[in-house]
Ligand code: KG4
């Protein structure tokens with residue numbers, strides 16, 4: 120019997136990135152992402168504009184992914200798409216497109232949970248990337264999510280803690296807005312933090328039970344701090360921007376690391392995998408590296424391309440579900456609020 124290659128098309132449209140990827144087994148052949156610059160003018164994602172942009176992007180993005188992969192759409196074995204969680208109008212574009220194409224090609228449809236996909240992105244075959252062994256802890260940190268998940272197996276996951284208000288990326292972006300930085304502000308705060316003094320200003324860490332997070336108090340603390348200081352000195356932000364950024368980053372990384380340490384203590388699991396756009400942050404990367412030395416943890420950081428929202432992570436979940444013949448009915452619905 121010939122060893123058959125499985126080709127999966129993954130489609131992601133949960134927020135403001137339209138993405139399509141082709142996987143051959145667990146190896147990526149293409150991963151095309153069209154981001155939406157339009158939201159920068161508004162300082163955050165505007166749902167109605169996001170869904171319109173998905174409608175414009177989806178056909179060319181899927182077409183390009185298939186072309187780049189060097190296959191024909193007739194070779195596809197299944198189509199995997201994000202069914203939630205995310206913005207309803209955005210999810211509907213990917214969901215309807217995936218259904219129509221799967222029906223047209225007469226191949227199985229596979230619905231994928233976006234949060235599981237951020238975690239399972241670690242199972243994409245990639246030179247130099249070690250796959251985490253089960254059980255491991257996953258920390259997903261992005262503009263839309265902040266979770267600590269105990270991953271017992273591919274589809275056996277338990278959320279140990281999550282944010283009760285803002286996501287960590289939102290904390291970066293909203294703090295940046297208060298400082299007059301562009302959207303998204305995370306990368307610039309990170310850049311400035313590296314040349315600033317992290318102990319220049321002190322922001323109190325929130326007290327939240329268990330492994331849950333809260334970031335909205337920090338945003339308010341920064342707002343009052345900036346209002347007070349600029350009243351006394353209108354040039355305060357300009358003169359101290361790098362130190363303010365470093366102090367914010369120090370506080371945020373501290374909050375994340377405190378909860379991770381607590382999760383390790385609670386579970387005895389020392390394999391930690393991170394994902395989501397904020398995992399690009401230099402502060403969190405350094406803190407994880409030093410925890411490897413200090414506490415004997417083993418940390419896993421996927422290639423940046425697979426940590427932000429992308430369809431490669433949707434396709435790998437599609438592949439894992441395909442092996443289990445875990446297909447969806449064609450009446451499957453998009454769900455804005457979908458739990459792991
Ligand atoms: O995963 P992602 O691309 O999209 C979702 O939000 O799902 O994450 C984007 C978030 C934004 O909030 C952005 O400010 C943040 O990730 N981000 C960073 C860094 N790079 C991106 N935050 C802190 N430091 C960074 N280097």
Ligand code: ZN
Nearest residue numbers: 237261263428
């Ligand atoms: Zn995401």
